[in-house]
Amino acid sequence: MKKRILMLVLAGMLSVASLAGCSSFKEDEVVATVGDQKITADIANFYARYVQAQYETYYSAFLGENMWSSEASEGKTYEESVKDSVLEGLENMMLMESHMKEYDVSLSDEEKKIVEDAAKKFDNVNALEDKEKVSGSSDTVKRVMTLIAIQQKMQNKIEEDADTEVSDEEAAQKSMQFVLFSYKSEDEDGKSQDMTDEEKKKVDKKAKEFAKGAKDAEDFEAYVKDQGLEVQTATFDSESTNPDEEVVKAADKLKEGEVTDVIKTDGGCYVAKVTSLLDREATDTKKDSIISERKQKLYDEVCEKWRKKVDISVDEDVWKKIDFNDLKVTMREEVKDPYANDVKTDDVAEAEEAAE
Numbered sequence: 001m002k003k004r005i006l007m008l009v010l011a012g013m014l015s016v017a018s019l020a021g022c023s024s025f026k027e028d029e030v031v032a033t034v035g036d037q038k039i040t041a042d043i044a045n046f047y048a049r050y051v052q053a054q055y056e057t058y059y060s061a062f063l064g065e066n067m068w069s070s071e072a073s074e075g076k077t078y079e080e081s082v083k084d085s086v087l088e089g090l091e092n093m094m095l096m097e098s099h100m101k102e103y104d105v106s107l108s109d110e111e112k113k114i115v116e117d118a119a120k121k122f123d124n125v126n127a128l129e130d131k132e133k134v135s136g137s138s139d140t141v142k143r144v145m146t147l148i149a150i151q152q153k154m155q156n157k158i159e160e161d162a163d164t165e166v167s168d169e170e171a172a173q174k175s176m177q178f179v180l181f182s183y184k185s186e187d188e189d190g191k192s193q194d195m196t197d198e199e200k201k202k203v204d205k206k207a208k209e210f211a212k213g214a215k216d217a218e219d220f221e222a223y224v225k226d227q228g229l230e231v232q233t234a235t236f237d238s239e240s241t242n243p244d245e246e247v248v249k250a251a252d253k254l255k256e257g258e259v260t261d262v263i264k265t266d267g268g269c270y271v272a273k274v275t276s277l278l279d280r281e282a283t284d285t286k287k288d289s290i291i292s293e294r295k296q297k298l299y300d301e302v303c304e305k306w307r308k309k310v311d312i313s314v315d316e317d318v319w320k321k322i323d324f325n326d327l328k329v330t331m332r333e334e335v336k337d338p339y340a341n342d343v344k345t346d347d348v349a350e351a352e353e354a355a356e
Contacts, residue, residue, distance in 0.1 A: 025321045027135055032087060032319070034094040035310035039087075042135040045322050047144050048086045049134040053329040055082065068324040079324045087314065093147040095306045096154040103157040107149055115145045133327060158302050159295035166287040173235045173282035176251050177220050178243060178272035180232065181207040207262045207269035215259045220273040233275075235282035247272055 027042035055078075060067055068079040100106065107115075119141040126136060181203045184192045195203065210227060217223035224231040232243070240248045247270045250260045254274045263270040 025318060027140075029318045030315060032091060032312065032314045034091050034312050035098065037094045037098065039090050039094065041318055041321075042137070042140045043144055043147075044087070044090060044319065045135040046140050047090055048083065048322050048324075049136075049327070049329050050144075051082060051086050052324050052327075053331045056328060056330045082324070083319070083322070087319065089151075090147075091307070091312055092303050093151045095303065095310070096151045097147065099306065100150065100154065103154060105150070105153050105157055107146070107153070111149055112146075115142055115149060118145060134329060155299050158299050162291070162295040162298045164291050164294075166290050168278065168283060171283050171286040171290055172277075173237055173279045173286050174252070174274060175233065175235045175276040175279040175282065176272045176274050177224075177231050177233055178247065178270055179210065179214075179224055179229050180243070180268050180270055181210070182268040183266075184268070204262070204264070204269060207271060211259070211262045211271045214271055214273065220259065220275075235279050237286075244270060246270075 025041045025045075027040060027045075029041040030038045031041055031044040032039040055063075055067070063070060063078065069077055072078040072081040119138050122136065122141050123131070123138050131137065183195050183200050183203060185195050185199065187193050210229070213227075214220060214223055221231050234240075234243055236242065236248050236251065238248070238252050242248075244263070244265050244267070246265055247260070247263050250263050251272050251274050254260065256274055256277050259273045260271060263272070
């Protein structure tokens with residue numbers, strides 16, 4: 001949720017509804033201290049509510065009405081998991097701000113104006129009662145947005161030191177064409193169901209006959225179509241799991257143009273042909289992925305180093321007053337990226353990008 005420099009203006013207008021008696025807190029209460037910097041309740045509440053709004057808007061349909069009390073990982077609810085991420089994010093923002101001079105980072109007048117204008121917009125389009133529930137005063141909004149802007153610029157600066165050289169050998173992706181002879185069938189209602197053992201034997205026989213012909217065929221894809229089957233494609237390396245680990249393991253041993261034997265899996269039988277030992281497009285995409293991982297790793301390492309050098313404390317009694325089950329917050333209105341020339345109306349796509 002922190003890739004966009006001004007994530008908090010993704011919506012501008014909130015939809016806020018109390019679901020229970022909201023816990024009250026004083027906005028100047030201290031939720032956490034990071035060295036000599038304080039994260040007050042208003043800052044923590046506003047940032048938490050906007051992250052909550054992201055989840056409420058885009059993921060509640062998948063996670064259900066009781067998403068916040070449902071289990072996200074063993075022994076931890078979604079609320080606990082997201083709030084942990086929110087607080088750590090705020091703590092890291094404070095650290096970024098305190099190390100700005102080391103990286104010669106500052107906000108330009110233009111960036112400050114973007115923050116100012118966005119805060120004014122938020123103030124104008126939201127009702128006073130809603131703003132009070134999310135601690136959305138003008139000063140608080142500007143403070144949180146400033147912290148996010150600083151964090152993004154600092155992260156970009158830190159990541160400049162990451163190694164961006166990736167060889168073809170390191171990123172190499174192969175490609176294959178394959179056919180799946182599935183162990184699933186459809187019942188009268190069109191629902192998928194497991195085949196009987198007898199039916200599976202027939203599938204195995206069909207796959208073996210196909211594989212024999214496929215090894216001799218000059219054009220694998222044409223042969224597949226002649227058999228009335230569907231050819232699928234995939235790019236892979238030794239660590240890939242698509243379309244299946246056993247298929248990848250078998251294909252990874254072959255030379256370009258060679259065809260596997262029948263690969264039996266729980267889901268069915270596969271026959272695959274290796275079409276390239278170096279798929280250019282997939283390899284270049286993998287290079288980008290490796291570079292992104294290196295940058296993120298470097299940033300995380302720097303944050304962790306700074307965290308170890310300062311005292312960080314949390315007042316759990318204050319922090320627990322910010323309860324996602326008591327207040328429902330969603331976003332409405334079109335999405336506008338303040339650094340783009342056009343208005344983006346695809347809210348879901350923008351949110352997914354922000355969440356990367």
